[in-house]
Amino acid sequence: xxxxxxxxxxxxxxxxxxxxxxxxxxxxxxxxxxxxxxxxxxxxxxxxxxxxxxxxxxxxxxxxxxxxxxxxxxxxxxxxxxxxxxxxxxxxxxxxxxxxxxxxxxxxxxxxxxxxxxxxxxxxxxxxxxxxxxxxxxxxxxxxxxxxxxxxxxxxxxxxxxxxxxxxxxxxxxxxxxxxxxxxxxxxxxxxxxxxxxxxxxxxxxxxxxxxxxxxxxxxxxxxxxxxxxxxxxxxxxxxxxxxxxxxxxxxxxxxxxxxxxxxxxxxxxxxxxxxxxxxxxxxxxxxxxxxxxxxxxxxxxxxxxxxxxxxxxxxxxxxxxxxxxxxxxxx
DNA sequence: TAGGCCATCTGGTCCT
DNA sequence: AGGACCAGATGGCCTA
Numbered sequence: 001x002x003x004x005x006x007x008x009x010x011x012x013x014x015x016x017x018x019x020x021x022x023x024x025x026x027x028x029x030x031x032x033x034x035x036x037x038x039x040x041x042x043x044x045x046x047x048x049x050x051x052x053x054x055x056x057x058x059x060x061x062x063x064x065x066x067x068x069x070x071x072x073x074x075x076x077x078x079x080x081x082x083x084x085x086x087x088x089x090x091x092x093x094x095x096x097x098x099x100x101x102x103x104x105x106x107x108x109x110x111x112x113x114x115x116x117x118x119x120x121x122x123x124x125x126x127x128x129x130x131x132x133x134x135x136x137x138x139x140x141x142x143x144x145x146x147x148x149x150x151x152x153x154x155x156x157x158x159x160x161x162x163x164x165x166x167x168x169x170x171x172x173x174x175x176x177x178x179x180x181x182x183x184x185x186x187x188x189x190x191x192x193x194x195x196x197x198x199x200x201x202x203x204x205x206x207x208x209x210x211x212x213x214x215x216x217x218x219x220x221x222x223x224x225x226x227x228x229x230x231x232x233x234x235x236x237x238x239x240x241x242x243x244x245x246x247x248x249x250x251x252x253x254x255x256x257x258x259x260x261x262x263x264x265x266x267x268x269x270x271x272x273x274x275x276x277x278x279x280x281x282x283x284x285x286x287x288x289x290x291x292x293x294x295x296x297x298x299x300x301x302x303x304x305x306x307x308x309x310x311x312x313x314x315x316x317x318x319x320x321x322x323x324x325x326x327x328x329x330x331x332x
Numbered sequence: 333t334a335g336g337c338c339a340t341c342t343g344g345t346c347c348t
Numbered sequence: 349a350g351g352a353c354c355a356g357a358t359g360g361c362c363t364a
Binding site for chain 1: 351352353
């Protein structure tokens with residue numbers, strides 16, 4: 001159990017949140033520095049501290065009920081709405097509310113995480129060793145939907161390079177590598193994979209008779225997961241199928257300063273893709289994949305993801321930008 | 333050690 | 349009044 005800074009150790013191992021602190025907790029050992037230091041640390045705000053004066057804790061209940069709603073005569077007159085004094089009774093109510101609200105919020109976030117986990121579970125790429133982060137899960141999900149939509153429209157083969165490019169758009173390099181690794185699995189799907197990931201490998205009913213073969217050479221043998229091709233729709237491959245769909249994610253301003261998501265495809269699938277090679281044995285199964293400088297050279301191009309805050313990630317949709325044509329040396 | 337990711341607490345706002 | 353939702357703040361954990 002993590003000990004949160006705003007918690008204190010209870011009697012046993014249990015942790016006590018500020019809202020469960022007793023009055024004693026709210027006073028420093030010397031007795032004159034009440035909860036302010038705790039709560040300021042806890043919430044990054046001193047609003048509560050302002051409301052909950054330490055003197056209130058000294059008052060007995062009768063005084064509290066009596067004072068509630070009364071004005072504080074001896075205090076200087078201040079503008080703005082008067083704040084009710086935080087009596088002991090109000091403190092208790094406040095704590096109870098806060099504790100309940102915290103629990104609800106926790107529960108809500110857990111629900112959100114569960115939903116995200118469900119989403120992860122249907123993603124085409126899964127790895128037991130490299131869990132997709134929340135943001136990457138959402139990005140990949142969006143890409144996946146876009147790619148499948150394109151495939152449904154018949155403009156994109158699920159085995160094409162463009163399909164993978166679409167999947168990798170805006171993803172971080174590690175995630176792109178994961179996707180690429182999933183797609184690169186050929187006749188010997190287990191080669192270069194971690195043992196725990198190998199069991200995930202399923203032979204998909206692809207026209208190629210195996211896993212979607214899609215690789216790039218510099219791709220080190222990975223902690224990659226599997227590309228769950230049965231998810232895919234295997235449509236006819238359209239020769240020379242360009243990348244000219246018009247879903248919003250394809251529009252970008254290009255170049256540096258491009259909004260995080262709508263930039264050019266993530267490097268691994270981009271212009272540097274080279275013919276497939278045997279996975280390198282230099283990445284032992286236990287080693288978490290970390291591209292060597294050489295490998296990075298293979299995969300690293302301008303990433304629209306890096307260097308941008310995530311704040312504007314999904315909010316930016318250049319309205320009337322022409323679709324980007326991906327230049328590629330790759331040929332189907 | 334810096335940076336990414338995460339869980340949690342918190343106060344504000346909106347809605348019922 | 350109370351719940352849902354949201355965003356900010358904070359600190360722990362992990363990895364490069």
